[in-house]
Amino acid sequence: EPEVTQTPSHQVTQMGQEVILRCVPISNHLYFYWYRQILGQKVEFLVSFYNNEISEKSEIFDDQFSVERPDGSNFTLKIRSTKLEDSAMYFCASDREDLLYNEQFFGPGTRLTVL
Amino acid sequence: AQSVSQHNHHVILSEAASLELGCNYSYGGTVNLFWYVQYPGQHLQLLLKYFSGDPLVKGIKGFEAEFIKSKFSFNLRKPSVQWSDTAEYFCAVKGGSARQLTFGSGTQLTVLP
Numbered sequence: 524e525p526e527v528t529q530t531p532s533h534q535v536t537q538m539g540q541e542v543i544l545r546c547v548p549i550s551n552h553l554y555f556y557w558y559r560q561i562l563g564q565k566v567e568f569l570v571s572f573y574n575n576e577i578s579e580k581s582e583i584f585d586d587q588f589s590v591e592r593p594d595g596s597n598f599t600l601k602i603r604s605t606k607l608e609d610s611a612m613y614f615c616a617s618d619r620e621d622l623l624y625n626e627q628f629f630g631p632g633t634r635l636t637v638l
Numbered sequence: 639a640q641s642v643s644q645h646n647h648h649v650i651l652s653e654a655a656s657l658e659l660g661c662n663y664s665y666g667g668t669v670n671l672f673w674y675v676q677y678p679g680q681h682l683q684l685l686l687k688y689f690s691g692d693p694l695v696k697g698i699k700g701f702e703a704e705f706i707k708s709k710f711s712f713n714l715r716k717p718s719v720q721w722s723d724t725a726e727y728f729c730a731v732k733g734g735s736a737r738q739l740t741f742g743s744g745t746q747l748t749v750l751p
Contacts (some may be wrong), residue, residue: 526681527681554737556737556738558739563740564743565741565743565744566682566728566739566744567741568738568739568740571737571738577738578737579736579738581738583682587668602643605741614681614682616682617702625670625689625732626684626738627684627739628684629674629682629683630681631679631681632678632681635713
């Protein structure tokens with residue numbers, strides 16, 4: 524069964540460093556998402572991406588964040604200068620274009636720890 | 639803006655007990671509703687979803703949920719839980735034309751053998 528994959532599973536970085544989190548969505552999916560979950564808090568939407576551009580973003584997704592689909596398979600989230608409060612689990616998700624069947628498939632997550 | 643409340647943070651049950659996890663949402667228009675489960679060390683998996691039609695929705699692994707529009711609720715139920723149901727359960731809503739999901743805070747279910 525096809526699945527969303529994410530790498531790395533755990534990333535440790537120093538405050539102020541740039542990190543890139545990687546995701547490979549399901550191959551015939553066209554919408555891609557990033558969510559995050561700070562420990563003990565809700566899963567929160569960050570951004571959605573369609574047709575090589577951002578379609579929606581939350582207020583969390585500020586100028587420190589960017590997303591890219593650098594090739595036909597990867598979808599990345601970059602945090603330009605990490606802060607302590609960026610420590611969280613980051614989930615990538617994807618779904619088909621058809622809104623009537625909008626089941627999002629999630630990856631296993633990347634745990635980001637900012638020291 | 640839409641929001642989701644899950645009232646139980648941690649539920650502990652013995653095997654064969656019945657389960658009901660509460661979920662209430664806040665959104666004035668048409669909603670799609672979901673329950674996801676996250677087993678330890680694994681990714682979020684869809685248990686069941688409601689888009690329209692019969693408000694009683696059956697999902698995988700014997701779970702079901704009932705959409706009660708008047709109560710803005712979508713509670714998850716299972717008549718007899720198993721040890722393997724130990725996981726975190728998330729209720730989520732998608733409102734109107736938005737594609738992104740709004741999640742509740744999750745309920746950790748521990749089933750004792």
